[in-house]
Amino acid sequence: MKCSEFLNELTNYLDGVIDESTKIELENHLSWCHNCYVVCDTTKKTIEIYRDSQLYELPDDLRTRLRSAIMKKCQQHKKHGPKSV
Amino acid sequence: MRIAVNEALMKLRRKKPERTVSLDEDIKTEDDSLPREIADWSPNPEQQYNQAELREILSKTIQGLPPGFRTVFVLRDVEGLSTEETAAALDLSVPAVKSRLLRARLQLRERLGRYFQRRGNEDSGIVDGKRASGDGNQ
Ligand SMILES: [Zn+2]
Numbered sequence: 001m002k003c004s005e006f007l008n009e010l011t012n013y014l015d016g017v018i019d020e021s022t023k024i025e026l027e028n029h030l031s032w033c034h035n036c037y038v039v040c041d042t043t044k045k046t047i048e049i050y051r052d053s054q055l056y057e058l059p060d061d062l063r064t065r066l067r068s069a070i071m072k073k074c075q076q077h078k079k080h081g082p083k084s085v
Numbered sequence: 086m087r088i089a090v091n092e093a094l095m096k097l098r099r100k101k102p103e104r105t106v107s108l109d110e111d112i113k114t115e116d117d118s119l120p121r122e123i124a125d126w127s128p129n130p131e132q133q134y135n136q137a138e139l140r141e142i143l144s145k146t147i148q149g150l151p152p153g154f155r156t157v158f159v160l161r162d163v164e165g166l167s168t169e170e171t172a173a174a175l176d177l178s179v180p181a182v183k184s185r186l187l188r189a190r191l192q193l194r195e196r197l198g199r200y201f202q203r204r205g206n207e208d209s210g211i212v213d214g215k216r217a218s219g220d221g222n223q
Contacts, residue, residue: 050147
């Protein structure tokens with residue numbers, strides 16, 4: 001696996017949505033490639049820092065509106081499929 | 086991040102998302118977010134700064150992202166929406182959300198590195214709340 005291939009899977013890897021065999025390949029890459037290890041680790045930290053920062057606490061009503069709008073949209077998506085691609 | 090969410094809500098209300106395709110296309114530049122800076126960070130980078138400094142760093146950094154990346158990052162990683170929900174909210178395809186999320190994460194990481202990188206002499210601790218003493222970024 002090349003570094004660019006690793007990077008392409010990084011988001012899926014960090015989100016834990018990845019099949020077992022790909023995960024093994026990625027972790028194998030991480031075990032010898034220090035650069036990707038650092039990128040992976042610091043990207044994880046980046047996400048955590050923003051998540052913990054409470055910089056963007058949404059007011060509850062806005063959150064509720066957003067959620068329900070999304071739910072509605074998701075149902076449309078299921079019926080008609082996504083618009084793009 | 087009121088702004089990002091408002092953007093999302095506005096998109097939801099819009100009937101015809103005509104710009105979807107072009108928005109997808111304008112982020113296809115491949116190497117813009119590939120890691121260049123690969124130095125490791127200090128063990129607890131956020132503790133090098135006080136609360137106010139940290140907030141400033143984080144908000145300045147995220148403001149530097151293209152809005153289309155920022156919105157995806159906030160909805161997915163801060164608000165914790167799923168990829169599918171984010172795609173629906175923004176009228177993007179799932180692959181487009183994933184691609185933007187990756188770029189947003191990598192760009193933020195790269196920029197935060199200026200502040201959080203492990204420094205040669207850790208003991209000095211405080212760097213004026215601004216940036217790590219210039220070991221050549223950019
Ligand atoms: Zn690598």
